[in-house]
Amino acid sequence: MRPIRLPEPPGPTTTTTGVPEIFEAGNYGVIRRAVVIGNGSSAAENQSLGLVRALGLSDKHVLYRVTRPRGGINEWLHWLPVYMHKFLDYVVRKMYGYSRLMITSRGKPLFNSSSENGSSGVGLSSILEADVKQIVRMARDTYEKDGPLLVIASGRDTVSTANSIKRLASENVFVVQIQHPRSDVHRFDMVITPRHDYYPLTPQGQEQVPRFLRRWITPLEPPDKHVVLTLGALHQIDFATLRSAASTWHDEFAPLPKPLLVVNIGGPTRRCRYGPDLARKLTASLLSVLTSCGSIEYLSHLGHLKRELADNKKVHIWDGQEPNPYKGHLAWADAFVVTADSVSMLSEACSTGKPVYVTGSEYCTWKLSDFHKSLKEQGVVRPFTGSEDISEIWSYPPLNDTAEAARQLHEALAQRGLILRP
Numbered sequence: 294m295r296p297i298r299l300p301e302p303p304g305p306t307t308t309t310t311g312v313p314e315i316f317e318a319g320n321y322g323v324i325r326r327a328v329v330i331g332n333g334s335s336a337a338e339n340q341s342l343g344l345v346r347a348l349g350l351s352d353k354h355v356l357y358r359v360t361r362p363r364g365g366i367n368e369w370l371h372w373l374p375v376y377m378h379k380f381l382d383y384v385v386r387k388m389y390g391y392s393r394l395m396i397t398s399r400g401k402p403l404f405n406s407s408s409e410n411g412s413s414g415v416g417l418s419s420i421l422e423a424d425v426k427q428i429v430r431m432a433r434d435t436y437e438k439d440g441p442l443l444v445i446a447s448g449r450d451t452v453s454t455a456n457s458i459k460r461l462a463s464e465n466v467f468v469v470q471i472q473h474p475r476s477d478v479h480r481f482d483m484v485i486t487p488r489h490d491y492y493p494l495t496p497q498g499q500e501q502v503p504r505f506l507r508r509w510i511t512p513l514e515p516p517d518k519h520v521v522l523t524l525g526a527l528h529q530i531d532f533a534t535l536r537s538a539a540s541t542w543h544d545e546f547a548p549l550p551k552p553l554l555v556v557n558i559g560g561p562t563r564r565c566r567y568g569p570d571l572a573r574k575l576t577a578s579l580l581s582v583l584t585s586c587g588s589i590e591y592l593s594h595l596g597h598l599k600r601e602l603a604d605n606k607k608v609h610i611w612d613g614q615e616p617n618p619y620k621g622h623l624a625w626a627d628a629f630v631v632t633a634d635s636v637s638m639l640s641e642a643c644s645t646g647k648p649v650y651v652t653g654s655e656y657c658t659w660k661l662s663d664f665h666k667s668l669k670e671q672g673v674v675r676p677f678t679g680s681e682d683i684s685e686i687w688s689y690p691p692l693n694d695t696a697e698a699a700r701q702l703h704e705a706l707a708q709r710g711l712i713l714r715p
Contacts, residue, residue: 553587648687
């Protein structure tokens with residue numbers, strides 16, 4: 294008699310390796326969700342969201358935000374740690390009362406009774422305040438049902454919050470801090486930071502710091518296994534993003550004469566101080582390369598540059614109105630000119646593999662100058678001089694920092710007996 298083969302009873306799902314999920318990572322070893330802790334800075338939060346995207350958790354994360362008191366004298370207190378800033382604001386309000394806080398200084402309130410959630414860029418009042426106790430409680434209460442919680446934070450103001458979550462719920466969370474925390478990296482499960490954050494430890498960096506100050510300049514120790522080093526900043530630009538942007542902006546950019554040169558201009562910073570002299574130099578260089586350009590698209594806050602180029606038929610200037618064509622520029626550009634102040638804009642442009650020319654790097658100091666040195670050594674960028682033939686095609690291995698950081702995060706999770714499955 295032939296044996297009767299009964300259907301297999303329902304059981305645990307299996308992984309791509311054929312091993313039941315319950316045995317591959319244990320009952321509570323599968324990460325399916327993330328919490329992002331931001332500080333209201335679009336540059337910092339973009340890095341966290343870029344990592345979330347690379348991990349496949351774009352639809353399975355919640356954004357919380359560390360906020361500071363806003364308005365009046367509070368704008369001068371951002372150098373304080375967040376907890377100290379909030380405590381000082383609380384004490385002052387209690388001492389003087391809300392009615393007396395509206396003392397004006399040069400026509401503006403000295404203190405503002407509102408506390409905005411975030412700043413310009415991605416500030417949304419609906420985003421939740423990053424409450425440590427609430428996040429820890431959520432991680433513990435949902436652990437048995439949903440498994441461990443991945444926590445990703447970026448920016449100086451998020452360090453203490455992320456560290457507290459790690460300390461209070463170490464068995465329920467895996468905490469990633471993006472950008473060097475300026476403190477012990479062992480307070481986190483992983484730190485992802487650009488190589489130039491370790492510039493103070495290089496011989497060149499040491500020469501620029503007086504000996505008696507060296508113990509106060511962070512980081513104090515070389516990176517260890519907790520640290521993932523990148524060349525640039527993490528971001529959300531990948532092949533799928535560029536393909537979608539190419540489709541969205543097809544009607545706008547496809548008809549333009551080629552090659553299309555995109556000019557992305559940021560603004561002076563503490564480590565890259567430039568002004569009207571760079572605007573004049575950049576204007577002259579752009580006028581010089583016009584003959585080899587089919588068209589130029591640019592985003593700029595430099596008025597002088599706008600006045601000089603606005604009447605040229607080859608030049609198209611974004612007027613600042615939505616929608617922002619930035620992603621369309623990344624998708625359709627044949628080459629880029631980017632000012633040296635922005636690590637984020639350069640990282641995104643260099644992720645396309647297209648020619649990237651940098652202007653203003655001679656104004657950069659300290660670790661930002663080290664960043665530009667690394668880009669040049671790897672052949673990722675070239676200086677913009679005005680003598681370029683924009684139709685010339687040259688390439689390089691695209692910067693892939695976000696995907697590489699995601700890969701190393703997967704490895705770190707595996708060492709903890711965890712796997713990530715969106």
